[in-house]
Structure formats: C-alpha cells, structure tokens
Amino acid sequence: MFDDHSPIYRQIAERIKADILSGALAEDSQVMSTNQYAAAYRINPATAAKGLRQLLDEEILYKRRGIGMFVSPDAREKLRQEHRERFFVEILQPLIDEAKTIGISLDDVITYINDHKDR
Known part of the structure; x- marks a missing residue:
C-alpha cells in the first residue's frame, strides 16, 4: 500500500x-x-x-x-470540489498553455474532446 x-x-x-x-x-x-x-x-x-x-x-x-x-x-462533495479545482489548475491550464504554444486552437481542442468523449 x-x-x-x-x-x-x-x-x-x-x-x-x-x-x-x-x-x-x-x-x-x-x-x-x-x-x-x-x-x-x-x-x-x-x-x-x-x-x-x-x-x-x-x-x-x-x-x-x-x-x-x-x-x-459533506466529505464526498468537499473532496470532489477540491479535485475539480485542482483539475483546472494542474491539468487543464497546462494543456491549454501547451496547445497555444504548439499552435492548436482551443476550438480544435474542444472539437477533439467532443469527437472522442464516448471512448
């Protein structure tokens, strides 16, 4: 463990x-x-x-x-909220920054997500 x-x-x-x-x-x-x-x-x-x-x-x-x-x-909801906040700061923002750096528009990112959300 x-x-x-x-x-x-x-x-x-x-x-x-x-x-x-x-x-x-x-x-x-x-x-x-x-x-x-x-x-x-x-x-x-x-x-x-x-x-x-x-x-x-x-x-x-x-x-x-x-x-x-x-x-x-309220522990589960409190933990879910903390994870949501951390997701945006630690995962999504760096992804957005990287996409911009390599020339991928946010619209392309959203399209990709929508096209692959059922996988």
Missing part, C-alpha cells in the same frame, strides 16, 4: 479520501481506528494517528467521543 514518495501518514489520508470519493466509504460510516490501521499495515500508531488527525483537521472525518471516527456528511 505504501510507497517511498510521500510520508506514510499522508498516504493513509489520501487512501481514505480515495475511498470516500469512490463510494467505498460512505458518509457517516466509521473508519478504522488508529490502532486498527497500525495493526493492519504494521506501522507506528502515531503515524496512523497523524493521518487521521489530518482528515479531522480538514473536516473530512469527525469524531464521536468514545465511539470512533466517521466520514463527515
């Missing part, structure tokens, strides 16, 4: 976010505890806690005292 490219706690947080976006973790569903993550992935509980704490800080998860952590009711 883990790679060497980013800290493990971030990878835990990103995995949970991906599960929320895909629907594998529904809103108001309980997530594994810090100790369950630590045992399942053989990592330090403090590392797992840091990943979960990040999601609490981002309000992707919420805590029920004495019960555990759960997916926030």
Whole structure:
C-alpha cells in the first residue's frame, strides 16, 4: 500500500479520501481506528494517528467521543470540489498553455474532446 514518495501518514489520508470519493466509504460510516490501521499495515500508531488527525483537521472525518471516527456528511462533495479545482489548475491550464504554444486552437481542442468523449 505504501510507497517511498510521500510520508506514510499522508498516504493513509489520501487512501481514505480515495475511498470516500469512490463510494467505498460512505458518509457517516466509521473508519478504522488508529490502532486498527497500525495493526493492519504494521506501522507506528502515531503515524496512523497523524493521518487521521489530518482528515479531522480538514473536516473530512469527525469524531464521536468514545465511539470512533466517521466520514463527515459533506466529505464526498468537499473532496470532489477540491479535485475539480485542482483539475483546472494542474491539468487543464497546462494543456491549454501547451496547445497555444504548439499552435492548436482551443476550438480544435474542444472539437477533439467532443469527437472522442464516448471512448
């Protein structure tokens, strides 16, 4: 599950976010505890806690005292909105810039997309 490219706690947080976006973790569903993550992935509980704490800080998860952590009711939509914004900034704008650099008009890009959208 883990790679060497980013800290493990971030990878835990990103995995949970991906599960929320895909629907594998529904809103108001309980997530594994810090100790369950630590045992399942053989990592330090403090590392797992840091990943979960990040999601609490981002309000992707919420805590029920004495019960555990759960997916926030608006988490999926919040994550989708963040991904949409990132898509335009990190993917679409560089594509538009590259197209302009090599002489492809935006109309040609749109035509290409429309011609290939059903693939």
